[in-house]
Amino acid sequence: MNLLAESALQKITCPLLSEKKISLSVKRDDQLHPLISGNKWRKLKYNLMAMQAQGKTELVTFGGAFSNHIHACAAAGKHFNIKTHGIIRGPELDWQNPTLQFAKQCGMQLHPVTRLEYRERQNPDYLAQLQARFPNAYILPEGGTNKAALQGCSELAKSLPQADFVICPTGSGGTLAGLTEGCDNSTQILGVAVLKQAEYLINEIKSLSPIAAQQQNWQLLTQFHDGGYGKFSSELWQFCLMMQSQHQLPLEPIYSGKMMYALWQLIEQDYFPEGSRIIAIHTGGLQGLDGLRYRQLI
Incomplete structure (x- = not known):
């Protein structure tokens, strides 16, 4: 890839x-x-291959409202025709924000969560709930680091x-x-x-x-x-x-x-x-x- x-x-x-x-x-x-540049592409490349190998069809990831990672994942979703979801540290979305506007234009589904919920993003129980909610999704950590x-x-x-x-x-x-x-x-x-x-x-x-x-x-x-x-x-x-x-x-x-x-x-x-x-x-x-x-x- x-x-x-x-x-x-x-x-x-x-x-x-x-x-x-x-x-x-x-x-x-x-x-x-x-659009998909720098270390964001370097980190995404093998994750997208792993996603493909696991037969997953959607990507779920996390980021703040101005996140480079959210921007890159949204662009990759559009480029490779993958449905993407962004769990955004919220609790509300500002649609004038250029990063979120871009992500939405790329077709990313944005899910704002409270800061309290966002803190659970590495908690295995929370991730298991998220996997149950998005059964076809490959879950990628914040920043794409794994x-x-x-x-x-x-x-x-x-x-x-x-x-x-x-x-x-x-x-x-x-x-x-x-x-x-x-x-x-x-x-x-x-x-x-x-x-x-x-x-x-x-x-x-x-x-x-x-x-x-x-x-x-x-x-x-x-x-x-x-x-x-x-x-x-x-x-x-x-x-x-x-x-x-x-x-x-x-x-x-x-x-x-x-x-x-x-x-x-x-x-x-x-x-x-x-x-x-x-x-x-x-x-x-x-x-x-x-x-x-x-x-x-x-």
Whole structure:
């Protein structure tokens, strides 16, 4: 189930990188597909194959009102002619919200639930009730992170040229776990946590990936959340605008922008040895910019 060709690597050049003698390329997974892009496609690919193998005809998943994952699942449903359901953290739907509008246009059935019910999304009893309600459905966790997702993210790692460091934004941990499975042991893998108090993700990543549980070549950086999930400073947003204007690299401040801003600070602080080859993973999510504009946050 291949949607598209491999995404490009974009070389970034600027005085800071020259001064620090660092080579930086960005893996432009945001360009994988106009609607199903970045790590969302990487995670969906093998889940859709598992769904097919299990003879399921519908997809049920979870997300907030501005979720990149909901957007990507709705687009995939339309593209592959799969009936999709989104359990949306509610309790009410705002039909002016661009992400939900798009999901509805793709034919996704949206089911708003209270925040209390939404907290049950990993509870086995709740999932069993949901399976009984949607007997033909394949249930995919929030963010698309599970064992099948790791295969797609491992595939991404194997598509990269040799590097000393690979860095990615980290929300649910699936991309970082998959990169750990696919990268050479000599490569250091850094995840930039985009949410506050993200230390719990270290154990989640280890439980997802036996390789991550054994290897020491990865770490989660938890100090660059910039206020927490969905939050960002004006400095971070100005950095995103600068990367767009100077390097033609579009970023949003929730995932890839936060990761690139962290990377820039680490380079300035001489975190990386001279001569380091770094690849930063652009995990997509640019649809989120519409939601930020809608909420007048940018």
